[in-house]
Amino acid sequence: MTSAATPTFPATALDQPFGRLADLIATHAAVAPGRVAIIDGDRRLTYRDLDTAMNRVAASLQRDSIGPGGSIAIAAGTSADYVVLFMGALRAGVAVAPLAPSSTHDALVTMMTDSGAARIFLDADNAAALGDRRLPAPVTAFADFAAWLSADSPAPVDVTPDMPFNIIYSSGTTGAPKGIVQSHAMRWAHVGRGTMLGYAADTVTLVSTPLYSNTTLVSVIPTLANGGALVLMAKFDARRALELSVAHGVTHAMLVPVQYRRIMELPDFDAFDLSRYQMKFATSAPFAAALKADVLARWPGGLVEYFGMTEGGGSCILIAHLYPDKLHTVGQPAPGHDIRLIDDAGVEVPPGTTGEIVGHSPAMMTGYHGQPGKTADARWTSPDGKVFIRTGDVGRFDDEGFLTLLDRKKDMIISGGFNIYPSDLEAVLAQAPGVVEGAVVGVPSDAWGETPVGFVVMRDGADPEGARAWTNERLGKTQRLAAIVALVALPRSAIGKVLKRELRDGWRG
Template identity: 65%
Template structure:
């Protein structure tokens, strides 16, 4: 698709960062040089490379250039520990590891496997083939691995999620419906190793649009870029939307070029969606799904203003069901774990068939579904409301407590700027809820008393702790495990 755009519109912008522009003809040539270099090194189709670096035009070109050679890409978060980085590179089976100077310094004390040569981005130009190089053509198959996305680089052992070319093409197929086209300018401020970013990155290039990359998100800089480049599309996580709308200069910014804004990866409150629709031109679409694939939901927020508390309905062709602890489907209106099946499903967890099996539910009819670990409920109109992560549900004295219910109450307190509720061990009740709050002024005791007056007896908080900010991942998810572990 990129080659077709290079032939039809060679001078059109493909990648932009920090004032540097790469048009489609230049990107097409660079991809050939990268693919030819990988072939020169003996990297064969369906094998993989790993990348661990900050966002850059070279990073983006390397990703798509490897794909042209039929080579899968394992993008790894630089925020991971040195041990995790080295472990993920090894797990991916990468034939070559590309990294920047910062990552190279971070992992300098780790053992280096000579079977996986390293290439620094600082030496990237010398590594690729000369201009005009042409790689041997590769007949890519839909089931071949496209990328290996690691599920976590913060806590626990990351799992490599293998996505196929066929699965990625399902994302691209949605591009036209989302308004992507040759005139698109997508501003992406989340990292290239995140699936959140890639679900907008690839459709933009597939449609012949321009991808405007930010190395690191900064709310004021984002506004400047959005206006200067007349941005039409963006993918942001909820905390980024919050920070943008909190800027004093936000309402004076000219954002009239926006056609569509997207959000995914973390809980997206109805009040925040309402504020975005009121103050930011263009449509707003929320996606709910997993990197692993399976079933996804979409909420076209500007068309369903009375459903902003939900994550929308299943995408056509996506079958989403709710099951109980015994794996039986629950009726409409009841709460259950969300499982989904579709054409967009991972091949499995890399080298971890047991975990792949654990993430699978098979229906009585024999259909394979991916278990999300999320708990939700369908309403009578078929819209899905998320309750919580299954593992975050608190069982206190035999009662199920959903932290999101408590958080929703606490957000009604005028001095609560941010909040997360977790379950901690209790000798009396098994578990008990504790709230971590970013306060605008009220003390912990006052917030606890105010909240407990508004909760049922089984829901009441046992403690409130004040923090300057909640710990979050690179895509804005609150790290509840860190809060639980710290409290313990």
């Protein structure tokens, strides 16, 4: 029996139509002040520590005349201070633009300017990399973070559902960055979904992807909302991920497919005690069915794959441990999500037909920051007036409503008038003798317009031409690989997506 002097977390706090993550953290600090919220190497922050630090951040922003409607930008690696800064800004009603440090210097400055950030926060590596470059707002270095913090208490602010929570940039390595504005209402929808996926006060979440990524925030937000603990990895390492999982009794993890592959390839994987795991998640890149099956067979706990976009719109969820015969799919539309397929003319296609995936859900971006034209281009409106987000992905539903993801629309190869989906070829290539991983892109061809070329990482001593011959024997005549290129590693983004543009640009056939 709980005494009157021992407060309990109110069950209604997570059930309300709208609430604030910062308020939930304050409630956890009152209910269980000594509970660990963040583990960052040897550093531990309890919920009392986190709440107090958030107040200092909010007060510091208010001192600097940055309040509701304003924004800050962060370019830094994963750390406890990063989490404190992000959450403290939210308490002040200030939107956060978390930027990818891997971006070019010009792209970083462009994103800082586009976000309208009133202050920029840089860790030591990014401060050194940017050097004397002129930035669009005052800079606070993480080395000076403690000195920047105010000792005052912040003034309360009113945060409404439509206010921006964060601005996440969809590009920063190539092309023009687009700032995806996500509202507090959108993020609150993620909080509500968390309890259905097993997030609770005893949750321990491994954070192995960068904090600027929506992939990461999808697991960080429900962990803190429910009073769980975050175990931060500044840089992913497969063995270290398992060591941290054992040391801290990790129960939840969001990993991208390449991280799963690297972990499962460890020769002593089965020696690690991962019995505390309750749920593992995956998103951001294609997840091979064979790899999903291996994770299900050897790694305790459930496995859930998400398919969706940072922009929001519709998402699909594959509860892999419940549907082991559907591992080739990305699952079914999430509850309350409307996923449809359209053709090149923007007309919805009949069941069983391939088309571009569009989606509508309660969690959709407000738009691209300062880019109404691109916002309009990203939307499709159904005949009944409902607004959907265009994914640029091509897929097909089966008879049970499971979505098979074929490819990015822009990656489809048109060879001799035939549509070729690289994912079909990659599924065969991945099984070829000696192939560790592979990707297929279309390259120019005088004879066919485009022709498929494979790029592979081979095991030591394996023959790439032998892998091409093996693959082509199992492909249709129009699908066969014209060439194969062996690489030390496939080029990837920080969250594991294969950068096919780099493969195409580097082709010298």
